[in-house]
Amino acid sequence: MTTDTTPNPQTPPAAAPPLTETDTRVLLRLRRIEGQVRGLQRMIEEGRDCHDILTQLSGVRSALDAAGEQILEQYAGGCRARPGETITPQDVVRAVKLLRR
Amino acid sequence: MTTDTTPNPQTPPAAAPPLTETDTRVLLRLRRIEGQVRGLQRMIEEGRDCHDILTQLSGVRSALDAAGEQILEQYAGGCRARPGETITPQDVVRAVKLLRR
Amino acid sequence: MTTDTTPNPQTPPAAAPPLTETDTRVLLRLRRIEGQVRGLQRMIEEGRDCHDILTQLSGVRSALDAAGEQILEQYAGGCRARPGETITPQDVVRAVKLLRR
Amino acid sequence: MTTDTTPNPQTPPAAAPPLTETDTRVLLRLRRIEGQVRGLQRMIEEGRDCHDILTQLSGVRSALDAAGEQILEQYAGGCRARPGETITPQDVVRAVKLLRR
Structure with missing residues (x-):
């Protein structure tokens, strides 16, 4: 028999984009x-x-809020958008509302 | 003797009080x-x-805030006070300020 | 000449307690x-x-939050309670929740 | 001449742009x-x-926060920008930070 082919739900899909520098910093946080x-x-x-x-x-x-802010900034720069999405200022307002909820 | 005497840093000190029902709920959260x-x-x-x-x-x-509120309520009830401390309304105000920082 | 007896809707009712020093500071804020x-x-x-x-x-x-905190501290000290009410730590927790809503 | 030439500090400068519908709603709030x-x-x-x-x-x-959100949305739409400024998503992030301070 060949190796386990059960999909592991934790495994990122093959298409996962390479991590940016900000991604790495957010992950560290x-x-x-x-x-x-x-603790x-x-x-x-x-x-x-x-x-x-x-x-x-x-x-x-506070640490969570700082991470949220970093993700937001990254998003405003066009990163982490849905595929094919161009970020408008209105999109950022919508993202901010997600954070406040 | 062969028992494990390595101190486990995770182990609560012998004096740790038994967990209350609220403690258990906060821990679960x-x-x-x-x-x-x-995730x-x-x-x-x-x-x-x-x-x-x-x-x-x-x-x-939101989940963190809910946990904080539960800890605060427990404190107002006299639990989680420093040994020998009687909780006054002013103590609660001080605790609230810790949460807001 | 008789004095103006027109009731002024702004006038506190006769029973209004004298203002404390904190009241005066909160009013100023x-x-x-x-x-x-x-502006x-x-x-x-x-x-x-x-x-x-x-x-x-x-x-x-920020100014509103500072005023809220001052009112809360005053309350914890027993002031601004409902007549006959003794403030418990639990009352303060309830007051804090009013502030957060 | 006898007309009132006293500058009224409340009067908007001549260059004040006409109020938008959102302005009117924010003013009402x-x-x-x-x-x-x-009160x-x-x-x-x-x-x-x-x-x-x-x-x-x-x-x-809460009412203040709602007003802030309305101003932010208006800004994201290009209104209330500094003269000549084109609003980018990054500008909105900066505006959001002003609100949080």
């Missing part, structure tokens, strides 16, 4: 955020006090 | 948030478009 | 905010550009 | 917000309780 969220879980498990936990949670929130 | 942040990374790697990514990011933000 | 909102109207009428207008609008928003 | 801020002052003077005041304050905040 998200990895750090993931670690911070794990939050540990703080709860360790019975840490409310101030420490809320300070950490507030940091995660 | 945080685990879900961690998964969502991993965001995958979306970037797969070259997904800006709208999908920002919609997901906005969901993570 | 609100008066300034009122002026800033009038915004003038900027629109004068055809001022978007950046100037949004900068001013953002300033009004 | 701002006038309503101004009234709400005056807030009255509530303080009357000694109203914290919940009523914070509910009203939260309403003013």
Whole structure:
């Protein structure tokens, strides 16, 4: 029998575009955020006090907002558009509303 | 003796108080948030478009805020206070400011 | 001559408690905010550009938030409670949620 | 000559462009917000309780945000730009940041 041909849902589709420099930077931020969220879980498990936990949670929130802003800027530059889409200023307004929801 | 004496940095200190029901609920939320942040990374790697990514990011933000609110309510009830601390209304205002920063 | 007895709709009812020092400070802030909102109207009428207008609008928003925080602190101190109400930490959480809505 | 030549600081400069329909709608909103801020002052003077005041304050905040969004949309459409400026998606991102500050 030949190797496993089951599609792995995690695998990016063949067509996935190469990562830009901003993509790499956003990914790095998200990895750090993931670690911070794990840190939050540990703080709860360790019975840490409310101030420490809320300070950490507030940091995660800021980090997320910064990532969102970076994605938005990238989008305004034409990247991460739907295939064939040209970004207009109105598109950016629509993207901003997604962020606020 | 052969038991493992390697300290595990993840292990809560012996004094960690037992988890309350709210703790368990907050932990569940945080685990879900961690998964969502991993999902965001995958979306970037797969070259997904800006709208999908920002919609997901906005969901993570709301989930974080909900977790923060739950922690705050728990704190107002006297839980997660520093040992020996009695929570006053002013303490809650201070905690809220941590969240907003 | 008799004095003017026309009821002035602005006049606080006889039972209005004396203003605290914080009240006076909040009122001053609100008066300034009122002026800033009038300034915004003038900027629109004068055809001022978007950046100037949004900068001013953002300033009004911060000023409002600062006023809200001051009212919240006052409340946590027991002031501005409903007559006979004793403020608990839970009440403050409820007040914070009003602010976020 | 006897006509009033006193410059009225409220008068828009001669060059003020005619108001668009959106301008008129934003102005209406701002006038309503101004009234709400005056209402807030009255509530303080009357000694109203914290919940009523914070509910009203939260309403003013939402109304301000809605006005900001309307101005942003108008800007994305090319209106309210600096004279000679063509709006790019990047300009909108910059405008959004002004709003968030």
